[in-house]
Amino acid sequence: MGGFKEASGQPHFMGHRERLRQKFRDSGPTALHDYELLELILFRAIPRRDTKPLAKDLLKRFGSFAEVLAAPDHLLLEFAGIGPSVVTELKLIHAAAAEFAHGQVKERPVLSSWKAVLDHCRTSMAFNDIEQFRVIFLDKKNALITDEVQQTGTVDHTPVYIREVIKRALELSATALIMVHNHPSGDPTPSRADIDMTKQVAEAAEPLGISIHDHIIVARNGHTSFRGLGLL
Numbered sequence: 001m002g003g004f005k006e007a008s009g010q011p012h013f014m015g016h017r018e019r020l021r022q023k024f025r026d027s028g029p030t031a032l033h034d035y036e037l038l039e040l041i042l043f044r045a046i047p048r049r050d051t052k053p054l055a056k057d058l059l060k061r062f063g064s065f066a067e068v069l070a071a072p073d074h075l076l077l078e079f080a081g082i083g084p085s086v087v088t089e090l091k092l093i094h095a096a097a098a099e100f101a102h103g104q105v106k107e108r109p110v111l112s113s114w115k116a117v118l119d120h121c122r123t124s125m126a127f128n129d130i131e132q133f134r135v136i137f138l139d140k141k142n143a144l145i146t147d148e149v150q151q152t153g154t155v156d157h158t159p160v161y162i163r164e165v166i167k168r169a170l171e172l173s174a175t176a177l178i179m180v181h182n183h184p185s186g187d188p189t190p191s192r193a194d195i196d197m198t199k200q201v202a203e204a205a206e207p208l209g210i211s212i213h214d215h216i217i218v219a220r221n222g223h224t225s226f227r228g229l230g231l232l
Contacts, residue, residue, distance in 0.1 A: 017039075020032075034065040037065060038058060038068060041090065070127030072129050075129075125181075128182050128184060131158040131182060134181070135179055139174065148168070177205065180218065181194075181215075202232065212232055
């Protein structure tokens with residue numbers, strides 16, 4: 001059964017697609033709703049279907065454009081019409097966004113580009129469905145040496161091995177660290193275990209001349225800075 005066609009003989013959504021592309025070209029991404037941006041991505045992977053309902057369903061399920069891009073593969077594949085090619089397209093955009101955010105931090109004094117650090121952390125981790133602990137290692141000028149995932153855990157816990165964090169800092173000749181982990185629950189409030197672990201890392205690092213600039217928790221609903229809370 002064929003879908004509704006415009007006077008040109010094309011399916012109605014083909015005209016919609018061209019109008020949406022033109023809107024993007026003329027006015028830029030800020031003129032588009034989240035579902036329209038998502039449609040533009042879906043066009044490439046789903047050439048013969050009206051993707052507006054799917055875009056709206058994805059946003060309803062996951063909450064935001066960023067959360068759709070970061071959603072786990074197996075949850076995306078639950079949607080009718082989404083196969084591996086669509087997942088690949090979404091993950092490609094997500095990877096590009098993460099790389100862009102990382103580039104805003106690389107080779108700059110991190111403490112002078114704090115918003116870029118937060119953007120990088122949120123893009124990389126805030127929407128993950130399992131906890132991840134990463135460390136940003138800095139040199140004596142507070143420039144980025146490297147940014148590494150140290151541990152990956154479960155939906156509500158990540159084991160942190162303090163000796164491994166300190167050992168890696170010494171290997172890299174890092175003089176400062178920023179620790180980051182995510183809360184898949186969406187609430188960035190630190191737990192008692194988070195606070196105790198941060199204190200233990202700081203105590204182990206201090207005699208070696210390594211500073212802990214901050215411990216940041218990122219989540220869908222925002223972020224928390226231990227430094228900002230007076231916990232460091």
